[in-house]
Amino acid sequence: MLALVLAAQFMALLDVFIVNVAAPTIGSDLHASGADLQLVIAGYTITYSVLMITGARLGDRLGHARVHLAGLALFTAASLACGLAQGADELIVFRLVQGAGSALMIPQVLSLIQRTFTGEGRARALGVYSAVLAVGAAAGQVLGGVLVDADLFGTGWRPVFLVNVPVGVVLLLLGPRVLPLGGAAERERSRGLDVPGLLLLGGAVSLLTVPLVLGQEEDWPLWSWLSLASSAVVFGLFCGYESRLARRGGAPLIAPRVLRHPGMGLSVLRILAAMAVNGGFLFALTLHVQGGLGYSALRAGLTFAPTAVVFGVVGLTWRRWPASWQRALIPAGFVVAALGVTGVGLSFHGGGEGGAGLYLAFAGVGTGLALGFGPTLTRALATVRPEDAADASGLLATVTQLGQLIGVAAFGTLFLNRLESLGSPQAYTSAEALLTCTLALAAAAAVGAVSGLVLRRR
Template sequence: MRPWAALVVLLCGTFLANLDVFIVVVAMPALEADLGADGGQQQLVLAGYQLVYALGLAVGGRLGDALGSLRVFGAGLAVFTAASAACGAAPSTAFLVVARLFQGAGTAFMVPQVYRAAQTLFTGRAQRRAYAAIGAVMGLGAIGGQLLGGWLLSADTLGLGWRAVFLVNVPVGVLALTVLPWAAGGHRTAVPRGPVRADLPGAGLAAAALGLFVVPLVASGTGGMVWWGPACLVASVPVAACFLRHERALDARGGSPLVPPALLKLDGFRRGIAVIVLVNCGLSAYVLMLGLLLQTGLHWSPLDTGAGMVPAAVAFAAGSLLAPRLARGAEPRLLALAAFAATAGYAACAVSALGADTGRLLGTVCAVGAALGLCVTPALSVTLRTVPGGIAGAASGVVSTAQQLGAALGVCVFGFVFFAQVRITADVVGAFAVTTAALTTTSAAAGVLACGLPRAAGSPARTEDRAGAPEPRDLPM
């Protein structure tokens, strides 16, 4: 096993997964012109991927526990790469929507394995560096998506047009799949102890609860809540209660629940999940609103819009990589300070937009990027470090699901605020200012919660696997 080489391969998949959430945004006008996709179909192209991504993450994490992280990652990356090729060759919008759903399924298998590998393959300072790398790559994928999409559309290589934003995944995916056996060191996965029992009822109940919660938000789009949305949101509560009851009963019988009840008994894990949801809620909404401001409000081209986000991407990556050095075992304190700094940054960004000072606006955008970058790594570290190794994959799936649900919630809720302001005032800059000011609630709440997170000393995860060696079944291929 070559741990750092394996992590690099896993990070390639993580980068593609987050890239594809945002890269498609700039391709919507070209997609409409070429395939005649209407507003509803465009919404499905954008949201279908993220919806399946979120719904499948807990299952993907549990499969990593049962079959090994790298093996499940390889299967997910193969599905994602094939689906990307299908997206690029799509003859119709309906075909593209289905291919995007398969992309989301592949991503749901890939992403939890990255967190699980960081926890099971590394300890101490190396583990913190691994989390920093994950946070930086995720941020670069999210913020760099519109830059790469704008560049691909402007270059129009081989006359591919919008298809290039999907086909760019294929060579990266093939290369990662080729390198994966070498990174695994030629090891073979040991046969799991006992039969692998998938929690299919739990997976169904989890998908139903998450679907009832997320689908109305996605379907609402920019026109307000659909008429059946409130009923679905209300129904998600008893379905979620049934899911938790099923998981407790299965655990009591000695089964393998999708979300082990032991996770929910960890106060640090519960609080950390709430922080992760809030941070990602603000981050994803901010990136999309910023893109709308630059393209629609300031009339920048897609390429210029992406280029304008580069400083924020660099600041985000630098913050993620610098966080382990700054934390030095005090991640909750750093997380709280960074969250409050992001709150001040959001407020300053809103004021700068109203002042029509582009230079000051880009400066505040960088400040927000750096503050959010400092949030991501400590949030991941402090949430996962108290989780026992045997349920690390399940915990990773829950964390990944929380990230995507937070992102979906942020885009839907704050997107609704933004477009409502645009309809009322016809002022995109003013709408951006109002929405960005509202984003301060997410980071401020995250800062308050972070103050109660546990410190690193004596964490069970650190003492359980001091050598940092992976379990035999974690060595795939």
Template sequence: MAESAAHQGKGSGPGAETAGSGAPDPRRWQALGVCLVAGFMTLLDVSIVNVALPSIKEGLNTPESDLQWVLSGYALAFGLFLIPAGRLGDARGRRTVFMAGLALFTLASAACGAAQSSSWLVIARLVQGAAGALISPQISALIQQMFSGRERGRAFGMFGTVVAISTAVGPLLGGLLIEVAGAAEGWRWVFYVNLPLGIVCLLLARRLLPDTPTATRVRPRDLDPVGVLLLGGGVLALLLPFVQAQQWPGNGKWLLLVLAAGLLAAFVGWESRCGEGSTRPVLDLSLFRLRSYWLGCLLSLLYFAGFTSIFFITTLYLQVGQHYTALQAGLAITPFALGSGVAATIGGRLVGRYGRPLVVVGLATVAVGLAATALAVHLVPGTAAGWAMAGPLLLAGLGSGLVISPNQTLTLSEVPVATGGSAGGTLQTGQRVGSAIGIAAVGSVFFAQVGPDGWATAYDHGLIVSVAFVLAALIVAMADVGTTRRGRRRTQESVDAERAKA
């Protein structure tokens, strides 16, 4: 695996390297802990609200259209601001942007919990998603800044564990909070749980997180506002028809994809010109000349399309189809979270030794586990399905842990530290786009089967689409492994030929 050096510049403040010494800061693992807790909060709020929707509907008398925006509005705002937030962190300072995002996220969580109407809740969720986008790309950039070599793999492994656990444990934690606090008001504690964590993280972040050595005072025009608007419009037009797939009838919504293609093409053209002039682009397009980077982004998009849709249809199948409580549905998904958390830590340690083949093994394991889950539900229909799917979901979770953190490490391995924020934001934007596409595709197949054929058949068909996305990611990973091996073989043949001539 090609891996860049940490390449940290001289800086001051907590967590920075000693100038000229190259010695890593002794508090870097504590600083990582702060980042991981903040990352856990932002990613938890993607999935924890799934099981709270019935409680929100009862507590606020929320219409179906607003319920969809409570769920998708967060993901939309999150995906929309990731790349500009990463660029802002690179330019203005990652600690500063991280703390601003964390403060805003905590306040928005309080506003969500105190909501007195569905409109209030939707607006607060949009702000919460934007705040989460300010935090998330700084985490991967700070890991690159604070760690190098095998330590960086371990750190990304821990981050991958947080990604996997926060996504999978959300339904369980949400169900537990609603069970304790009651269906009418329990949903408020799904948001209030962020308040103590946010306050503690904010206090520790100022003390432990490092400054960004390359950060300077920036003017608005230095942040490429034209590029931000073109990118924001393109991402919005791309995501909207997917997040609103069930609410907007007819096929007219898909015309937005044509608009998205035009805006994103204009964005690429503008960024190419910015790179040749004095304005620094919001996204350095030279990153996509790195095979490890663009291939990792593509793999991540495809995998998250299959990965996140699993929780969407599993929660629907168990809560609506089998009349599980929110807590019971969360418990049924827990084996995936446990397996993913254990394997992600192992994957972070092994990625430096095995590289992309480790991701191939993980993707194959996920595909087998999901196929076995579909078979289990088919063989054991009804209320016992939650028990039947436990083993296969555990297997799929073990595979998932070998995908997310190793792929993130490999994708960012050759990215310069100075552009780590925008590179991490781009990677995570691909994840959010993949999640939206996957939920729309899997959900449409799922809902098409619910009426005539029942819930178990609908769940089977939905999982088949999820497996198809995972297999597409597997093909990408295998192609990369094959290309790498052929390149090494040609290099060795050239060396052997030179030796023979000598």
């Protein structure tokens, strides 16, 4: 069961990154404008983020395994449609549908882990889950480069979507045999579906996500700032409505006891920080090595391999480290991540390609982010009651995705603005912009560690 749901998780995460390296080929083949390419890349992320909580709640109502398989079927069909698309408009629509499929499929992964495993088994399963997140991000860059460069049978960019189809079909055939299609989830059907809450939260996330995804490319027009401000207002309305609903004895979208769960607020903060650093680091480094240093898509993807490998190894082994270390792992992880991203910036400084110290810095980034994210997620979910699995899973999955988006938007904007202000030559100025960005990333990681310590004391 774990292998099946994590394979689906890996495939969906892969699709966030794999399309980036295929964008130039898609643009030339479909005569797509810059705005079209933007929506091809971002459309998936937008619907994925907006509908994540909805997917979690539907799993709670209809059965996590059933909704997972329904999302997998939708994702697989949309992947086929993307691979066969004959125009940019078609591709954009199918990418939106693909993101909706992921939003149905992915929240069920954590819920199924919560309901299936207990104790040390749950901790191990969550460790594998964390490792899959890191490997999927790097593998998307690498696999995208391989498929585009190979140009299989003259199909150009299409295999980056079509590769999902055979994998999805196999998982759909195996799913009914290994997933628990009945049982615990059905007992939760009496809990109503909070439609007004879903609409308010979906609106708030949409107003936040769309400008984060599209704002930089559009040079942050007025509508993007109005949208961000409106998201805060709508989110306030959502919180007020949910509080009133809970007081009246209704069934709010996220159970108040989940939000009040000891350490949940701190966990949300740390996951946001870790994923923002991760998203900003990957984005800025991709821009530097492909734009500044002129790496091919494949070489750029391989650049991230050391970070992903170390993230995976640490994510799978940290529970076996000495017990006396466990309490300090998360803040120490943020400190190591801060040192690692700073080391990467210094290694590329001056326009060079780095040396032996670069790989040590990559290992530091992987180690730090694994310790900042993995133990935080495990501890947040370790004591959540099975009946609250959907609420906690949807909340943390959404926070993970939003953290990535915020990191790309904030640190990507910093990198690009610094690059523009410096001018030429490209390799040198790109390295300078990367150093500025990595110092900001280090500061964000440090805030994650310090704020966690302060909140723990309180």
